[in-house]
Amino acid sequence: MNEHTMSDRIIEEYLGDLRDALRTVNPISAKEFVAEIEQHISEGRTSLELGDEVGLRHLLERIGPPTVLVNELKETEPPRTVTAMDRATPWFIIFGGIAFGFGWLVGLYGLWSSKTWRIWDKLLGTFIWPGGLLGTFYLFLASSSSNTTCSGTAPTMTCVHLGIAVLPRPLQFLIGFVIVAAPIFTSFRLGSVLSRGYADASNPRGIRVVRSGRSRTSTRLVWIIEGLMVLFFFIFVMTLS
Amino acid sequence: MVVGGTEKLLAQMRRGAIEYCVLALLQSEDRYGFEITRQLSEADGLVTSEGTVYPLLTRLRNDGLVDTYWQESTEGPPRRYYRITPYGKRALKSFIDQWARFRDSVDDILSRGR
Secondary structure (H helix, E strand, O other): OOHHHHHHHHHHHHHHHHHHHHHHOOHHHHHHHHHHHHHHHHHHHOOOOOOOHHHHHHHHHHHOOHHHHHHHHHHHOOOOOOOHHHHHHHHHHHHHHHHOOOHHHHHHHHHHHOOOOOHHHHHHHHHOOOOOHHHHHHHHHHHHOOEEEEEOOOOOOEEEEEOHHHOOHHHHHHHHHHHHHHHHHHHHHHHHHHHHOOOEOOEOOOOOOOOOOOHHHHHHHHHHHHHHHHHHHHHHHHHHO | OOOOOHHHHHHHHHHHHHHHHHHHHHHHOOEEHHHHHHHHHHOOOOOOOHHHHHHHHHHHHHOOOEEEEEEEEOOEEEEEEEEEOHHHHHHHHHHHHHHHHHHHHHHHHHHHOO
16 A cells, blocks of 8 residues: 555544544534544645655644544534424324324424434435325325226236235235335434434433423423324224224 | 643633634634634644634634635635634624733732742
């Protein structure tokens, strides 16, 4: 391995450690911070000879250990505000379609207007599945019904069978499982991101919550809505069965 | 050697004072991150890790004390320059006034204990 590649490897290792340490930090701040440090390294390298490994290590030492930098970054992070809407959003996403018709749209608004979730989570919450469990239900109905289309007249009539009912039974189960489990997983994931927060040693639970003065009332309201949603869902399922 | 809880206290004081040192550096001219960190690290005992200055710069920006702009560099990729805002200038002036009084008072009391 030549010296130039070795220098690149040292930098990559350092930045890799930094990214690992930044996992519990707000992703936008983390990305910006890594960019700043990359720029700093790039500036510092201009005064080094090509392949000066010792100089490079000294430069990284001067920048500081990734854990120290991340602790400092966390100190400057404003406390994250977890609103009642944030907490209700995963519930609206999963049950909103069934319980209140357009409750899923309310969840969608909560999802996209919040800074809690990153773009990937937002896309996941939107597309798997639209309507939450209501979407699951329609998807399940659509996929489990089989269509048979025939053309021609007897005795030369040709029939084509469509739908998952024509598939082998294990595959049917697998598809059915994915259809049902996917939105539940999505909702769990949204809830998990919400509760994970930005954990650190002084705050092992992760969330630095700032509650507004109305939080107690709104939290109770959210719990009532959540309870109603679960109730509606079970009634819905019982009716179906 | 730093004794007892002094280290923590010094770290807090350092963190508080560095913000204004950055503003003071920016009052004379706009500077980019690397330049600011190098200036600060040259001052004895002010910065232990150069990388810790970047979160501070972010906070100053979020608080409206500085703003930033990008400028092409002949030595590499574009640089993000930091510029003090009028609000930052007022905050610096206020700090300088208070700091002088605070420093004189502490020096006075400490000198009596010698």
